[in-house]
Amino acid sequence: MQGSSVSKALVTPGEELGVEEEYLPGDNAYVDSGYVKSMVLGIAEWDRVNHVVNVKPLKLSLIRPGQIVYGKVYYFPNDKVAMVRIFAVQHQDGVRRIQAETGILYVTYASEERLSTIYDAVGLGDLIKARVLSSKPPYHISLRGPLLGVVETRCPQCRAVIVPSTSSKITCPVCGFVFRRKVAAS
Template identity: 35%
Template sequence: MNEKLLKDVVVPGEVIGVIEEFLAGEGTYVDGDKIRSLRIGRAILDVDERKVYVKPMIREELIPGRGDVVIGDVHSLKKDVALVLIRKMENKGVIFNVPFHGILHVSQVSNRFTESILSAVRVMDIIRARIINNKPPFQLSIKEKDLGVLLAFCPQCHNAMVIKDRKLYCPACKIREERKISTKYSVNFKL
């Protein structure tokens, strides 16, 4: 489901949309031409159905699960896996004070065969990934085009690397590095 967070916290009676624009979903009611919240929660838009609904605020909401898009940094590499510290759940706008652990296996890098996890990510890289299971430790995938490395740093001078000829490049050190680069890669990315 393609969801968009409209507002982090809404209170009962608060206007979250108009009926010309959206359908009124769970946790909402229609008042004239306005859609209002029935409860305290998060106002979310189901983009595909153009339907707004309000998810009640419960703690489980804040725990990542299958399908969530997360941002984290690569903590360590071991044989065929990268251990990722998940710092943010992008699709729900949640930042974790204590990061969750995520595991990226080499088989989840691409639909094509990837020989080594080292050609996809390196320690310190910031990555955007999708969670593919429901319980910690979370299994991650970066197969989609906009998933993968969002920002990487030069192994020598530690400056942000730029994209050049579909690889990462440090203009200062003239170093090239291979990664599974996200289409959202940006030298200005901030976690």
């Protein structure tokens, strides 16, 4: 019996995968000073028959259920749902940027109060602080809780940028327009 002709291992960017005489650099691999190295974090596959080493990039998601994340509202499929681009995760040592992921906010989770429309909680372009509910993208998120909600918004009338206080009723300081948001207490 012959063993498998391909072996695999987790490798980091810049890690040596073999010598140039033994392996050709395949996908996501390169030659540096006689060594074949990985360009990415991923799973390296050494093909001993064809003498090629390929690396399949590993996409590590840093988002976990229960985490607090920051995102921007970019789309409303209907008046009960907001789509959010999640771009940062809060850790104990601060807020870290991540590769953007899609979040989805249903009106039921947009506030502790019962809202008839998502527009009473968030607006287009709003910066929000939310809790992650699910473990796979699109990540379901919640604004329930006093510390969660809109961090920065824009007046729907004059587009002035507003950092709201804790009240859910916001009065635009520029044009006086009154509108509602689920606001995060700071």
